[in-house]
Amino acid sequence: MPNKGISLPDDPFWYKDVIIYELHVKAFCDSNADGIGDFQGLIEKLDYLESLGVTALWLLPFYPSPLKDDGYDISNYFGIHPGYGLLRDFKQFIREAHKRGMRVITELVLNHTSDQHPWFQLARKAKPGSSMRNFYVWSDTPEKYKDTRIIFKDFELSNWTWDPVAKAYYWHRFFSHQPDLNYDNPLVQKKIWRIIHFWLDMGVDGFRLDAVPYLYEREGTNCESLSETHTFLKALRMHIDSSFKNKMLLAEANQWPEDAINYFGNGDECHMAFHFPLMPRLFMAIWMEDRFPIVDILEQTPSISDTCQWAFFFKKSR
16 A cells, blocks of 8 residues: 655656765664664664755665675565564655655666575476466576677676576676566566566665676677667656556666666656766875766766766765
8 A cells, every 4th residue: 555654745847956975774764773774773863864954765685685785686676685674664764754855766677586585486497488487587508699798707707607407598787696686577577667666666766776787688789789778777767657647767777878867768767867987086186186987977967868877976085
């Protein structure tokens, strides 16, 4: 059921001047002294975050997970990791954040799941060629999609891993414990719609689309930012706009601005996209005591629609 929390201003362009604070629930505030941050602890700190001028909170993955990849290996898209609290704690957090005028952005990990997710456990046992098996990308040979780079070369030798239960290779752009979903399967897209509705009905205001360039695979390509991905994003945007008001999609595409602008589409894909090259140049300019690195990259940045916005970010030094 929709979260009947405090209503926020009716502003479809709230993301244009938003101040986002990124946090990991497990590392932010521990309310019960068990050594793990939780939603009750986060609720206790909302007044502090409001005092900083924060107008949106971006939560890193808080879903049930084996935590082999800091929560990006999701085993259940419809729950809360038990160490962080209960679903009712999340609902209370949404209400309290909205009461203070703060929007909530969560992670929508589109590309892959944990290999412990029930979808994968069913898929590996399902009949080859069936809809359930084809929730993921399988092959009898690891020779397909040879033009695709391996992202984590220090951990993985291939984008394919042999599964002894399925007796086939499964595709993964990241770690071998994170099999890629098959977006050519309409049932996968229907599941994604359900996930989106579940969290938006609860009051979530936006999604950061994790690893969005890697949704589709095609032979003879590098399997990144394919046209099918943009077709999917247009459908995703249309689906959300037809059912909800004032929601936002943020593309995580680590690309040069002339390529990243494709994730805005014609104002009909993502509302925001990260401007990755700007961040290191901010620090470079400070170190050099010269504005040139910032001016140089901004001059290379194409114009975008008035309804779109770049997301600039700072990294906290350790």
